[in-house]
Structures are given as C-alpha cells and as structure tokens.
Amino acid sequence: MTRIRITDEEALAFHLEPTPGKFEIRATVPMTTQRDLSLAYSPGVAVPCKAIAKDPETAYDYTNKGNLVAVISNGTAVLGLGNLGALGSKPVMEGKAVLFKRFADVNSIDIELDTEDPDAFCQAVKLMGPTFGGINLEDIKAPECFIIEQRLKEEMDIPVFHDDQHGTAVICAAGLINALHLTGKKIEDVRIVLNGAGAAGIACLELLKSMGARHDNCIMCDTKGVIYQGRTEGMNQWKSAHAVKTELRTLEEAMKGADVFLGVSAKGAVTQQMVIDMAPDPVIFAMANPDPEITPEQAHEVRPDAIVATGRSDYPNQVNNVLGFPYLFRGALDIHARAINDEMKIACAQALARLAREDVPDEVALAYGKNLTFGRDYIIPTPFDPRLIHRIPPAVARAGMDTGAARRPIIDMEAYELSLKSRMDPTASILRGLNTRARAAQARMIFAEGDDPRVLRAAVMYQRSGLGHALVVGREDDVKRKLEAAGLADAVGELEIVNAANTSHLATYKDFLYNRLNRKGFDAQDIHRLAARDRHVFAALMLAHGHGDGLVTGATRKSAHALERICHVFDADASHGAVGITALLHKGRIVLIGDTLVHEWPEAEDLATIAERAAQVARHMGLEPRVAFVSFSNFGYPMSERAEKMHRAPAVLEQRGADFEYEGEMTVDVALNEKAQASYPFSRLTGPANILVVPARHSASISVKLMQEMAGATVIGPILVGVDKPIQIASTVSTANDILNMAVLASCKIG
Numbered sequence: 077m078t079r080i081r082i083t084d085e086e087a088l089a090f091h092l093e094p095t096p097g098k099f100e101i102r103a104t105v106p107m108t109t110q111r112d113l114s115l116a117y118s119p120g121v122a123v124p125c126k127a128i129a130k131d132p133e134t135a136y137d138y139t140n141k142g143n144l145v146a147v148i149s150n151g152t153a154v155l156g157l158g159n160l161g162a163l164g165s166k167p168v169m170e171g172k173a174v175l176f177k178r179f180a181d182v183n184s185i186d187i188e189l190d191t192e193d194p195d196a197f198c199q200a201v202k203l204m205g206p207t208f209g210g211i212n213l214e215d216i217k218a219p220e221c222f223i224i225e226q227r228l229k230e231e232m233d234i235p236v237f238h239d240d241q242h243g244t245a246v247i248c249a250a251g252l253i254n255a256l257h258l259t260g261k262k263i264e265d266v267r268i269v270l271n272g273a274g275a276a277g278i279a280c281l282e283l284l285k286s287m288g289a290r291h292d293n294c295i296m297c298d299t300k301g302v303i304y305q306g307r308t309e310g311m312n313q314w315k316s317a318h319a320v321k322t323e324l325r326t327l328e329e330a331m332k333g334a335d336v337f338l339g340v341s342a343k344g345a346v347t348q349q350m351v352i353d354m355a356p357d358p359v360i361f362a363m364a365n366p367d368p369e370i371t372p373e374q375a376h377e378v379r380p381d382a383i384v385a386t387g388r389s390d391y392p393n394q395v396n397n398v399l400g401f402p403y404l405f406r407g408a409l410d411i412h413a414r415a416i417n418d419e420m421k422i423a424c425a426q427a428l429a430r431l432a433r434e435d436v437p438d439e440v441a442l443a444y445g446k447n448l449t450f451g452r453d454y455i456i457p458t459p460f461d462p463r464l465i466h467r468i469p470p471a472v473a474r475a476g477m478d479t480g481a482a483r484r485p486i487i488d489m490e491a492y493e494l495s496l497k498s499r500m501d502p503t504a505s506i507l508r509g510l511n512t513r514a515r516a517a518q519a520r521m522i523f524a525e526g527d528d529p530r531v532l533r534a535a536v537m538y539q540r541s542g543l544g545h546a547l548v549v550g551r552e553d554d555v556k557r558k559l560e561a562a563g564l565a566d567a568v569g570e571l572e573i574v575n576a577a578n579t580s581h582l583a584t585y586k587d588f589l590y591n592r593l594n595r596k597g598f599d600a601q602d603i604h605r606l607a608a609r610d611r612h613v614f615a616a617l618m619l620a621h622g623h624g625d626g627l628v629t630g631a632t633r634k635s636a637h638a639l640e641r642i643c644h645v646f647d648a649d650a651s652h653g654a655v656g657i658t659a660l661l662h663k664g665r666i667v668l669i670g671d672t673l674v675h676e677w678p679e680a681e682d683l684a685t686i687a688e689r690a691a692q693v694a695r696h697m698g699l700e701p702r703v704a705f706v707s708f709s710n711f712g713y714p715m716s717e718r719a720e721k722m723h724r725a726p727a728v729l730e731q732r733g734a735d736f737e738y739e740g741e742m743t744v745d746v747a748l749n750e751k752a753q754a755s756y757p758f759s760r761l762t763g764p765a766n767i768l769v770v771p772a773r774h775s776a777s778i779s780v781k782l783m784q785e786m787a788g789a790t791v792i793g794p795i796l797v798g799v800d801k802p803i804q805i806a807s808t809v810s811t812a813n814d815i816l817n818m819a820v821l822a823s824c825k826i827g
C-alpha cells in the first residue's frame with residue numbers, strides 16, 4: 077500500500093482553508109421571504125414550541141434533536157498525545173463531528189468543556205440533554221471517564237457513549253473475531269496481553285471477556301507493568317477488576333508466549349524482541365494514535381506470521397473507532413434509543429466482522445486501489461466501504477429493538493436499509509474512485525505553469541499523495557523561491573523542473589512544430605519563440621513526444637488562450653471533435669454540462685458529438701449516461717428558430733446509433749426533475765438526466781457559474797475530451813485543490 081506522506085504545513089493549511097476549522101452550519105429550510113421568517117421564527121415557531129412542551133417526544137419531529145449528536149471532551153487524553161486541555165482537543169472533536177456526517181449522515185457538533193472535575197463536567201453535559209439525540213464522549217482520561225459516563229448514563233434519557241471505551245472495544249472485538257478465525261484459535265484459549273489500562277484498555281478487555289476470553293488468560297499492563305493481584309501502586313477499582321494472580325511483572329515477561337497483543341497505550345511501547353517472544357501466528361493490534369506501539373514494518377520484520385493492525389488509515393487493517401461510532405449512533409438515533417447497550421455493541425462488532433469476510437464489491441476495491449479479500453491484510457472493513465452505512469446501523473437498531481432500548485421501533489426494516497443507502501452522497505465515492513485510478517496509473521503529470529504558487533502546491537500534493545511523478549515547467553530559481561515562500565522548501569528536490577534550457581529535446585520539438593505550422597504563417601523565428609518561450613506550447617510538445625503522460629495548464633491565462641496554444645501542437649479544436657465537459661456536483665447529484673470550452677455555437681451535428689463525448693466522461697465516472705438536449709421549450713413547443721437545433725440533435729444521435737439514453741429538446745426542470753418528466757410519458761429518458769447538452773458556450777458558462785455562485789456547487793472541469801492525449805485546462809480562479817483534481821482527471825485519461 078502506498079503510504080501517504082503529509083507535512084505539518086499541509087496539516088495546518090488543511091485546517092486553515094477555505095475557512096478556519098472543518099465544518100459550518102447550513103439552513104435546511106428556505107430563509108428568503110418575509111413568510112419564511114414568520115414560519116421559521118416568530119410567530120410560526122411558537123406552534124412547535126407549544127407542541128413539544130405538551131409532548132416532548134415530538135421534539136424528534138419538529139427539531140433537529142433526533143439527528144444531532146454532541147462530541148464532548150475536556151481534552152485530558154487527546155488521542156495518545158496526553159492532556160492537551162479542552163481547547164487543544166478541538167481539532168480532534170471537530171474531526172469526529174465531520175466523520176459522523178461523512179460516514180453516517182449524523183449531524184454533530186463539538187463541545188469542549190474546560191474542566192477536569194467530573195462533577196462539573198456531568199452537570200454541564202446533563203444540562204445540555206434536551207438539545208441532542210445522543211452524547212459521544214471523547215478523549216477523557218481514565219479513571220474519570222468511567223465515573224462520568226456511568227453517571228450520565230444514569231441521569232440522561234438519550235444514549236451516552238464514551239467512544240474511546242466502547243467504540244474502540246467494538247472494533248477491536250470485530251478485528252479479533254476475524255484474526256482468530258484466520259489463525260484457527262479460539263477466544264476461550266488465547267493468551268491476551270493488553271497494554272494501556274485506561275479508557276480504551278479496560279473497555280476492550282471487558283467486551284472480550286463478555287465474548288468468552290478467560291480472565292486468567294488476560295494480562296493487563298500499564299506504565300507500572302503487569303496489573304497483578306496485590307499490586308498497590310497506580311491502581312484503581314477498574315484496573316483491580318482485571319488483576320490476575322501471576323508472577324509476571326513486566327510487559328516483556330507477559331509477552332512471552334502470548335497469542336494476542338492489544339495496544340492502547342503509547343507510541344513505541346512494544347519492542348521487536350517482545351514480538352519475537354510471542355506464540356506462533358501472533359495477533360498484534362497496535363492501536364495507539366497517531367503512532368502505534370510498534371509499526372507493522374517492525375513487527376513483520378521479525379515475525380512474518382503476525383497479523384498486524386493499527387489505528388491509522390495508511391496501513392492495512394485499520395482498527396479504529398471510526399468504523400463504529402458513526403454507525404452505532406445512526407442505528408441508535410433511528411430507533412430514538414434511550415441508550416446504546418451491550419447487545420447493540422456486540423451486534424455492531426459481529427456485523428463488522430461478517431462484512432469483512434464477505435466478497436468485497438468492485439467499488440471498494442476501486443476506492444482502495446487493490447483487490448481486498450478476507451485474509452491477514454484485510455481482517456476488518458475499510459472506512460470507505462459503502463456497505464457499512466446500510467449493513468451496520470440495521471444490526472444495531474435490531475439489537476436495540478430486541479432489548480427494549482427503542483422508543484420508536486422501525487417497522488419496515490427493508491425500507492430502512494434502502495433509506496440508509498440513499499443517505500450518502502454518491503459524488504464522494506466517484507471522486508474517491510478517480511483518485512484511486514490515478515494512483516494506480518502513476519502518470520508523469522506535466523504542470524505547465526511552474527511560476528504559479530497554486531500550481532506548485534498542486535504538483536507537490538500530486539507527488540506526495542502518491543498519484544505519480546510531477547514534472548513542472550519553470551525556471552529552477554523561480555520554482556525554488558516560490559516553493560520556499562509557500563512553506564514547501566523541502567519539496568524543491570522532489571519535483572522535476574523542466575524548461576527549454578535544460579531539455580535535450582528542444583530541436584525535436586521545434587521540428588515537430590515547424591512541420592505543423594509552417595503553412596499557417598509561422599516562420600522559424602516564430603516557432604523558436606513558441607517552443608522555447610511559451611510554457612503552454614512547450615508543455616504540449618513534451619506531452620506530444622511522450623515526455624509526460626498528461627498535462628495540466630490554464631491556471632494563469634484564460635482558458636481560450638491556453639486552448640489556442642495547445643491547438644498549435646494538438647488537434648484540439650471543434651472541427652476535430654474536441655469538446656469541453658464540466659461536472660457539477662451538488663447535493664449528492666452529479667450533472668455534466670457541455671460544451672463549456674470548445675464549441676461556441678454548435679449545430680445539431682456538433683451537439684450530437686458533444687453528447688457522445690459527455691457520455692464517454694459519464695461512463696468513466698461510473699455513471700450510466702442520460703442525455704437531455706436543453707432549451708427553453710419542450711418537444712417543439714413553443715416553436716422557435718433558436719431551439720430548432722436542440723430539437724434536431726436527438727435525430728442525429730439516432731442516425732449514429734448512439735448506445736445511451738438521450739432526449740430533447742426540453743427545459744432544465746423537465747430534464748432534472750422526475751415529477752416534471754412525468755408529463756412527457758413518451759420521453760426516452762428512464763430517469764432524471766445526468767448530462768445536459770446546452771445550446772451554446774455562453775449558456776454553458778452561465779449555467780455553470782450560476783450553480784457555482786448561487787448554489788455553491790462543486791465544479792470539476794471543463795474536462796477537455798476528444799484530444800489524442802490527456803490535457804486538462806484549469807481556470808484562473810482555480811485553487812491548488814482544483815488544479816490537483818484536473819491532474820487526477822488527466823491521469824485517469826478522462827478525456
């Protein structure tokens with residue numbers, strides 16, 4: 077697996093841009109008119125207030141309570157970094173909140189409480205109860221976390237769940253079920269050593285014991301070594317419950333002959349010698365974050381037979397509570413649960429373990445960049461597995477209903493599973509799939525505008541994300557200076573800087589260009605100027621000669637200018653069938669619009685070509701194309717000279733025998749809205765269109781920019797399609813991330 081390298085600067089920039097932090101709040105109701113205001117606020121709001129006061133259960137209907145979880149910490153055990161204080165924990169808590177949203181569509185807000193006093197903490201959380209459907213406690217150190225959770229559970233009527241305890245325990249149990257399955261060992265027989273007797277450690281051991289692990293077979297260690305019966309130093313009642321009668325005193329001694337090591341302690345707590353001393357087929361879950369007790373490389377170096385997992389995303393087998401808390405809460409919220417009980421946790425662990433043993437669908441393999449099959453390097457589902465959202469919450473909800481935790485049981489489980497499937501944003505998986513394909517392609521990407529800091533940052537990201545090799549066209553001293561100014565001084569040696577002065581191919585490039593342009597009014601002097609001084613042309617020449625696999629340009633000059641320069645080297649104009657397609661991503665929907673780049677005023681034949689090219693892009697993105705030729709009229713009414721070509725384009729596609737759905741002409745609402753479509757039952761579209769072919773470039777540009785500015789849609793493109801080699805043209809307002817996206821598209825050869 078390619079390890080993704082990130083620098084401290086990148087981590088800070090990620091948190092700083094586009095706005096400080098990781099999320100914001102959006103209204104789900106219209107707030108534009110006087111009427112909206114009267115309904116959302118005074119006087120309309122009085123009606124649900126009175127209804128809730130009369131019947132508190134209706135809060136789940138009239139407020140966001142039922143899908144809102146608080147992530148609450150006091151920052152006393154932030155990951156494995158120790159006590160960083162309430163404010164110091166905020167980035168982790170914001171992170172948990174966005175994970176809730178991303179993976180299970182649970183709205184979540186982080187709350188950092190500035191107290192280490194359990195009484196004050198409980199009092200604050202308890203008072204917040206009415207606001208939330210659930211409370212996720214996070215990164216509170218032991219033993220206070222046990223006292224806090226216990227008390228809040230008793231005093232609150234919504235699920236209170238300490239993620240570091242139970243989230244971790246559930247995932248650890250799921251992973252262990254499968255690791256033991258692979259090694260043929262039984263939980264009743266294995267010798268388990270657990271390092272870290274805190275929140276995570278105590279909960280892990282408790283859950284494993286409830287699943288059959290034998291007390292005498294489990295040795296728990298902390299900073300003072302083995303927790304044995306009679307030990308007095310650094311003890312508390314929760315540790316005492318796991319003390320065993322033993323002569324062992326150190327972790328080193330305990331590891332001799334152990335079958336399983338579970339680490340929820342600190343970086344580097346395990347040595348290679350300890351791993352050497354373990355029993356055959358040892359299971360090692362080094363779960364400390366961000367750095368594990370021992371790295372998989374170190375463990376495998378001395379024990380190739382080990383099954384190793386960590387808490388990190390950049391190694392196989394990620395045993396991290398991110399696989400649990402989003403889905404546990406999703407299931408609990410959907411039954412308006414009073415609590416998340418042990419049965420719900422065990423159901424979650426078993427469902428996760430089962431899922432990992434099943435056949436992995438292609439889309440997961442695509443997102444992960446390799447085929448995953450149940451085995452030593454795949455004992456637990458990956459966080460990006462799209463099946464998690466519709467497989468885990470139903471298991472949790474069912475267990476909650478069976479054990480009396482549900483306030484509002486789910487009647488139709490099948491419908492519930494379907495609703496879970498449609499909750500998640502399909503655009504995310506498309507973007508992820510493209511990234512994975514790019515990573516597999518390992519393309520040498522030419523970034524033509526090495527004098528622009530955004531381009532340089534994109535090139536560095538491209539290379540450091542393991543997408544391939546970045547070739548930057550620019551002057552060495554200039555690139556170096558700009559990288560240093562961007563805080564990326566260490567990237568200077570990583571990028572390959574290319575220019576007319578340091579290439580050995582300039583003469584070949586000039587000959588090629590001369591042959592293409594000598595009858596278009598360009599003399600030798602013009603050719604030299606273009607090849608040696610114009611970076612768009614130089615970069616295109618590199619690409620044409622195979623000195624790179626793809627090209628990104630257009631961040632510093634208008635796209636029309638960049639395209640005109642590229643046309644000197646490639647047949648990238650309308651007459652050769654080149655087309656620009658822009659993807660709009662908004663509210664979980666993807667719509668492609670064309671032509672946004674090449675054809676100024678396409679005729680019916682050109683419109684058919686645009687549809688074909690767009691269909692090609694859609695299929696590359698994993699979408700089944702449905703094309704609508706859009707205008708201001710529907711199927712010939714009102715008649716207009718301007719709409720006529722849109723009316724004729726479908727017939728052209730029919731003649732060409734197009735193998736995708738297309739229809740027109742129609743208005744945009746009929747194209748995109750199923751209900752509006754129902755008025756035209758003869759239409760050949762079987763659902764809302766995902767490709768809009770518009771009458772001209774101005775209407776394309778207006779539509780895209782309107783969606784971007786008014787609706788906040790994500791825009792990818794224009795994607796240049798129909799040229800021999802992958803070339804993508806960014807725009808002058810592109811961010812470094814947009815430019816990186818263009819490089820990914822070029823790398824996937826979408827175009």
Ligand SMILES: NC(=O)C1=CN([C@@H]2O[C@H](COP(=O)(O)OP(=O)(O)OC[C@H]3O[C@@H](n4cnc5c(N)ncnc54)[C@H](OP(=O)(O)O)[C@@H]3O)[C@@H](O)[C@H]2O)C=CC1
Binds near residue numbers: 244273
């Ligand atoms: N992968 C995952 O999903 C999760 C991983 N974790 C990781 O687990 C670790 C502990 O978290 P948490 O339980 O919340 O923290 P706590 O502060 O509650 O507990 C930490 C425990 O680890 C022990 N410890 C610390 N350093 C060492 C060491 N070098 N050797 C032996 N024991 C040690 C402490 O011992 P003592 O009692 O003597 O002070 C204490 O018992 C962190 O690294 C965290 O990132 C936590 C939750 C989820």
Ligand SMILES: CC(=O)C(=O)O
Binds near residue numbers: 364
């Ligand atoms: C993953 C997690 O919650 C932790 O390391 O604390």
Ligand SMILES: [Mg+2]
Binds near residue numbers: 155214215239240
């Ligand atoms: Mg945590």
